[in-house]
Amino acid sequence: MREFGYRRARDVAGAVTLLEADPDARVLGGGTNLVDLMKTGVERPAQLVDVRELPLQHIESTSGGGLRIGATVTNSDLAAHPEVRRRYPALAQAVLAGASGQLRNMATLGGNLLQRTRCGYFADVAQPCNKRSPGTGCPAIAGEHRNAAILGASDHCVAVHPSDMGVALTAFDAVVSYETTGGPGELPIADFYLPVGGTPHRETALPPGALITGVTLPAAPVAAASRYRKVRERASYAFAIGSVAAALEVEAGVVRDVRVALGAVASRPWRAREAERVLTGAPAGARSFAAAADAELAAARTLPHNGYKVALIRNLMVAVLTELAEEDAR
Ligand SMILES: Cc1cc2nc3c(=O)[nH]c(=O)nc-3n(C[C@H](O)[C@H](O)[C@H](O)COP(=O)(O)OP(=O)(O)OC[C@H]3O[C@@H](n4cnc5c(N)ncnc54)[C@H](O)[C@@H]3O)c2cc1C
Numbered sequence: 001m002r003e004f005g006y007r008r009a010r011d012v013a014g015a016v017t018l019l020e021a022d023p024d025a026r027v028l029g030g031g032t033n034l035v036d037l038m039k040t041g042v043e044r045p046a047q048l049v050d051v052r053e054l055p056l057q058h059i060e061s062t063s064g065g066g067l068r069i070g071a072t073v074t075n076s077d078l079a080a081h082p083e084v085r086r087r088y089p090a091l092a093q094a095v096l097a098g099a100s101g102q103l104r105n106m107a108t109l110g111g112n113l114l115q116r117t118r119c120g121y122f123a124d125v126a127q128p129c130n131k132r133s134p135g136t137g138c139p140a141i142a143g144e145h146r147n148a149a150i151l152g153a154s155d156h157c158v159a160v161h162p163s164d165m166g167v168a169l170t171a172f173d174a175v176v177s178y179e180t181t182g183g184p185g186e187l188p189i190a191d192f193y194l195p196v197g198g199t200p201h202r203e204t205a206l207p208p209g210a211l212i213t214g215v216t217l218p219a220a221p222v223a224a225a226s227r228y229r230k231v232r233e234r235a236s237y238a239f240a241i242g243s244v245a246a247a248l249e250v251e252a253g254v255v256r257d258v259r260v261a262l263g264a265v266a267s268r269p270w271r272a273r274e275a276e277r278v279l280t281g282a283p284a285g286a287r288s289f290a291a292a293a294d295a296e297l298a299a300a301r302t303l304p305h306n307g308y309k310v311a312l313i314r315n316l317m318v319a320v321l322t323e324l325a326e327e328d329a330r
């Protein structure tokens with residue numbers, strides 16, 4: 001690991017000033033991803049700006065009936081918060097499905113959104129990788145790609161975003177707030193992550209030197225009946241090979257409101273808009289759920305070793321929606 005400077009920010013203005021002063025500075029949240037990447041040389045910041053003592057550790061109700069979650073709220077505190085569990089249960093479930101208790105005690109909301117892909121080539125500085133070293137190529141396409149993207153990928157990168165939390169935040173239309181020396185800004189999560197295209201190294205629309213200050217979840221009554229389901233290669237402490245966050249409201253047997261987002265299928269948490277379109281106004285039953293999954297997955301493109309994901313996600317969507325419909329009927 002190369003030498004680096006360390007500064008502890010006392011307030012948000014001080015943090016963004018430090019970040020702007022040095023383009024090679026990085027925000028340090030819990031450090032559970034950044035420090036690992038520094039050890040392997042993938043990240044080589046000149047300075048770390050520790051933001052853990054900033055007053056961004058609160059979860060509050062908004063006047064519009066939503067929730068505001070500060071950027072340094074730990075994953076453990078987020079998952080345990082009674083209003084998160086009551087109003088957005090899929091979010092609490094998604095957070096608890098990720099990492100381990102020790103990691104969740106350290107990891108923060110901001111860091112979870114910006115954690116980097118777990119693609120093995122990205123993590124190995126001896127390998128080419130368009131995301132880490134633009135223009136060097138993507139060895140995953142002809143190599144190890146069992147967990148590669150099936151939606152929205154490009155010939156430049158097929159890596160998936162690893163966050164569980166991000167999938168639930170995407171289902172619930174979270175808005176990401178940030179601060180720069182030029183003032184505050186906001187990005188709906190649908191615009192926060194950039195499409196991979198020919199620039200896989202550009203992952204978000206955050207301006208350079210921006211500090212994420214929090215996330216706002218708009219009021220969403222449907223979210224109270226929501227669920228997150230994750231499939232992984234072992235029972236715990238593993239990243240998803242597929243996941244679904246869904247919420248469902250049924251009236252007289254017909255889908256009145258629905259949210260679906262998918263994890264580990266694309267370079268970003270994937271909002272299943274086509275599935276939602278098919279479901280809205282349709283009978284709440286297995287046939288509609290399967291048709292919705294098929295509609296969403298019609299755009300899937302697979303490589304030789306990740307084709308299993310299409311069936312996995314289809315089955316997962318149908319299972320989660322069926323469970324939600326059965327609960328609604330009780
Ligand atoms: C063994 C292991 C298993 C894991 N399993 C899972 C899993 O199953 N599911 C899952 O979702 N995650 C998993 N994780 C990832 C873990 O959740 C992330 O490492 C964690 O969420 C990152 O949060 P952090 O605060 O530690 O971020 P850091 O490591 O501090 O930072 C990560 C990135 O975000 C930037 N950053 C941090 N905060 C801000 C901010 N406020 N503004 C701007 N930039 C910021 C940093 O500069 C850095 O680039 C796992 C991690 C490990 C080590």
Ligand code: SF4
Binds near residue numbers: 156
């Ligand atoms: S899939 Fe993306 S992250 Fe992995 S090697 Fe290819 S360019 Fe790099």
